[in-house]
Amino acid sequence: MNDNNEATGYVVVGNKYAAVIDTMIGLVNVEAEARKLTNLPLICVNTHGHCDHIGGNWSFDEAYINFADLPVAKEALSILEIEAAKQQFDLKYPEFLPIDDGQVFDLGGVKLQAYYLPGHTAGEIVLLDRADRILFTGDGVIEQIWMQLPESLPIKTQIQSMQRIQHLRNEFDTILTGHSRCPEKAELFDHLLLAAIDLENGNTAEDIEYQWFGGTCKAHPYGREPRRIVYQG
Template sequence: MRSDLPVTELAENVYLLNEFDGTNCYLVVGSEKALLIDCGTGFCDIRGAAEKLTDLPITLAATHGHGDHIGGAGQFEEIYIHRADCERLNKAQMSLLFRKAFLASNAPVKSHGFKTSDVKPGKYKTKIIPMDDGHIFDLGGKSVRVKHTPGHSHGSVAFIDEQDKIIFSGDNVCDALWMQLPGVTSIEEWLPSARWLYGMSEDYRIFWGHRVPQLERGYIAQVIAWGEEIMAKSRGNTKLPRITQYPNRPDGIIYRTDKVFRK
């Protein structure tokens, strides 16, 4: 599998590894070890790409338990995932079949010349290690702290690199926010996580999981406003799930009408 992923240095010893227009993965390197945040869908050799940047031991952790962020976990002996997503984790999303299907349906990735035959089985039977809010990854001279931010999944987290003033936020606030998938919280439960991220964006750069990696503070505020408008316009959760989008534009929030308010 290809290990020549496009790499961008965000700060000294902090790197963005882009999975060829798939998932944005991030590597934070300390003096004793490194932390890889998300490992993509697994049609690339993400471990090989990370090892080109450091010869230190690499710990793998995920912003959430979706297949496009944990699909490459089979290249590692273990992965840290928030406890709430461990409880709901569909291990099929780490499977060879899922990774092939994802590649087959992803036109931007396929435009780079990838074929489903490029996707290989994982080397390891990866051990899943639950992590909780406040967990600290000590990398030697640099640490990264976990903040539980439920929304896009119950176990979504942000990783806070306080030294470099960077937060890696996963898919919890973004354009075309997906709040319709199995395992999402209600809009009401998501809003505190989004407001926290907005508050932190005054002093931190925010990098998320796909496309243009850096989230601007004004856009975070806009997505929060849309979430508040969804709640204001809703009379309550519907009995049956219906997927809709607000506002009706490509970057609006896609959500379930039965999961607007906390149950």
């Protein structure tokens, strides 16, 4: 599901349940859109708490999130635009349910296993679909990762998080991010990890300055064409 090229969500269908991974900005009823694909009971799973990933949670009765991102989610759902939408359309957001590290969502024939990946946010997770060899990464492993946000953790933490799940690397061929225009090859994981290690080691000669909320930050290009970016504080 593509939300006006602002965010991407996914519907993964088993033979007993279907999972909606990220509800994007939520300008439309995501549950109703998912119903166009399946009549199975739906499970809503958030990769992290930013508003462009949990905005559509209002169309579900419950939604899963890593509780380390509850402060981020609370802030996201209190921004002026969402508060205005709540009032105008009488939107009610569900209580969150926790996601444990290693938790398995068994959809019947397809299992999604959650792994913590703190970095972009403290509660970022990825979901591994071993049957189809797909890793759903939200904003945790992405072409242009934002690490300059106030809630983002140090680059070193991103490295440690990726290294902690590096043993999964041979279990996926495709990466689907929270802002995908098309599927990414699994090598994106390798390229991002090397880029983060480069940054931690001070290899910043090719970094590019840019303005971020009135201040000057830097972007670290990496990988082959098209060039990827790590945004840093």
